[in-house]
Structures are given as structure tokens and as C-alpha cells.
Amino acid sequence: MIFVKDKDIVIPGDILAENEYHTGRGTFKEENKICSSVVGLIAIRNKKISVIPLQSKYIPKKGDVVIGEITDIRFSMWNLDINSPYSGILPASEVFGKEKRELNSVFNVGDVLFLRVVDVDEVKKVKLGLKGRGLGKFRDGILISITPTKVPRLIGKKGSMINMIKDHTKCEIVVGQNGVVWVKGEPAMERIAEKVIKTIEKEAHTSGLTDRVRDMLSELCGEEKEETPEKENKELPE
């Protein structure tokens, strides 16, 4: 017995199905009824019912790549804010190996890093690392935070959505699984990227979003393009 359709909006406590179905993310079983535990959209994949939350906090998971900001320097580690209920630690050994150096000569409070979650223990102590391709410190650019559950929507199928934004705005964009997005480009383009990313977050649960984002991008970037040729025309007669 099933009481909902794919992509329905459900709220905590809604009864979704009975008996032969399995519980996925965002659901729980009570007696033989499967209930929703969050506000979200239904996703049914062969007899497994999940609810994709519309809003959530990032819970660190081993192997994730995240963007974090350094909040404190301790004796042998850095503390980082990773937009989560749990702060992360970056041990000095992850950066220097066995070598001993001053911590603040490498990273300082306020620096923004791209990191990998190396380990999360049972009391949610989050150990971070910098080993891997593309990991390290960001210079300049802006940070935008979105709800972590909407990260897949922002990236799109095989990166279609994010590549579209990159192509239109000519910005470098890095998305952390914790919902923090780093954007670097021309200031005007950064603002456009921010606006588009916020729109995607707001409308993530609606259909036909890719097309709307494409229209929005060409409209916003189109205005920019129109302005530049005008300036060039004015300069030419001189």
C-alpha cells in the first residue's frame, strides 16, 4: 500500500506507505507503517521510499569535500567552521608531515580552505585533511552558503548546471558538500553568480529549473555584453 506519489511534498508524521516498501533517508518505520520524518519531496526507487529534505544542516561524512573557514589556531591544529553543527579540526601533521613549523606561517584565522573530511568519529569529532587534487587555500573570491541538500541540484546532472553558470559568468566556482560555494571572477559576474545560485536554492524543488536558469543567465549576462560594445564604440572614434 502506498499513499504518496513521486515528488509529493510531505511533512513530518505523514504516513507514506505500508508493508512491502522499504525505508530510505528521511523516513522511519512505526509498526508496519513508513512515515516521513522531515519536510521534503518523495523519491521512490524500486520499493524504497526516501524523503529528500528541503532544508537541512550539513552532517560531516568521511570522504566529503568541504569548504571551511579557520576560526582558531591551537598548539598543533587549526579549528575550522564548516557550516555544520560540528566544527572541524585540521591537524598540523596533515599539512607539514613530520616537519615542525609555526602554524600561523601557513594558514591564519579567517583563511578559507578547500578540504577533505578524513575521519568522523562517534562523538562527531571531524578530522580534516588537505591531501588530494585541488585542495588548499582560496585567495580572494566570495563565499555563498546554501542548504546542503540542494548541492546536487546546483551541480546538476554530470555538472550541467554548474558548468552552465561557469560558462556564462566566466567565474571559477567551487562547491563544497557542506553547502558553501566559493566564486571568483569579475565583481559584476560574481554578483550574477550569487544571484543565480540563490535562485537555484530557492526553486530547487520545482521542475524545469535548468531552462529557467539558462534564461536568467543569458538575460543577466546579456545586459553586461550590451554595455561593453557601447563603450568600445565610443572609444573608437577618438
Place this chain on the structure above:
Amino acid sequence: MIIIIINNNKRADGRDFNELRPLKIEAGVLERADGSAYLELGGNKVLVAVYGPREFYIRRMQRPDRAIIRCRYNMAPFSVEDRKRPGPDRRSVEISKITSEALKPAVFLEKFPRSTIDVFIEILQAEGGTRCAGITAASVALADAGLPMKDLIVSCAAGKANGQVVLDLSEIEDKEGEADLPVAIMPRTGEITLLQMDGHLTPEEFEKALDLAIEGCNKINQKQKEAIKKRYGE
């Protein structure tokens, strides 16, 4: 000549014994809170903000196996006719405590060990039954914050005024009536998470009032569901 109109079974404000005051709930009203709700029940106006789960800095209060819920119920100085002295008092400390205890059973706290969930309930205007309005709105705000919950919590009061068992007491009925019985339940299973009583009821009246309050809770629950769904455009 003085004509006294006795409208049978009708109350001072013209309601039936089992009639709620007009109710309006809106979810997601605050931009910077993780979850929020605004509720109007008759003359009550309540604003709730939820922050969290977030990192908890008070070490000795941290729970290694689950999150804790901290509530603050606060009445604005202008919420009642005579100015209320601002700041916590005995009554608001009690309501803060019972609110957090009423909400606790519904939230899957074990999913967020060592963290805290902060609930701020601000009473902008009071007209009797603010603790119930606060709990009802707080539960909507918790759901809006995306917290995993077993069910919504819904709260409603019943009581006895003018010798009659009635639902959803207004301020006058609360002050001059014989008894007040606030109840909070999880509507799907019918589990009771809050039950207080102030005044005197016979066992029969108590049963009747409890049934009436649960009936009222189920009505309010429909509005809660509508409010959350409306937030995401349905």
C-alpha cells in the same frame, strides 16, 4: 426595562463550547533563522524562531548521545494591557521548561549528538492560551528548520467556565473560569506530551475536557500542515 439575553450554550464571545478562535499560521517568516513561524489565535500573536542544530559551547550541558532543546518563552512588555516588566519571571521560566519538554519527544535528537537546538518564542500579543499557541508555532518552526521529527506537536487548552466545559479558553474565561487544562499531543499516535491543570474539575469533567482538547488539537493540526505546505508553494 433590562432584557437579559441568554443565548443557550453560547460563550461570552459568541463561540460554541467546542469552537476555536480564528487561527492563522504562517511558516518561514524570518530570513535569518533556520526555521520560523508566526501564529495568530484570536488575540494571541506569537512569533517563533528556531536555530540549529548548532554547535553547543557549554560543555557540561552537552549530551554525548543526543542534542538538547533549549526554549525561551518571552512576553513582550506591550503584549498585555498593563505593561509587563521585561525579562524572565517565574511564569515564563516554567513555560520555557514545559515547552522544551513538550517538543522533545517528537524530535529525533539522537541524530545530532553534542549539539543544541534553540527555540525562541516571542509573545507579541496575549489573550489567554499563549503557552499552547507557543508550542503549536514552535513545532511548525522546527519542521521548517528541516529537523527530523516523528510528528508535529500540537497544543490546545480546554477548561471550565461558567459551569460549562469549553474548548480554547479566552483570557476572561481563563481568569474567571473554574479550570484550565492545556494539552499537547502528537496527533498521529495521540501520545500526550504536555498535560497541566489549573483549578478544579471532577473526574467526569476532566475526561470531557481532555477529549475536547484533543479534538481541538486535531483541528489545529490541519492548519499546521497547510502552513508548512504553503511555504513551498502548494
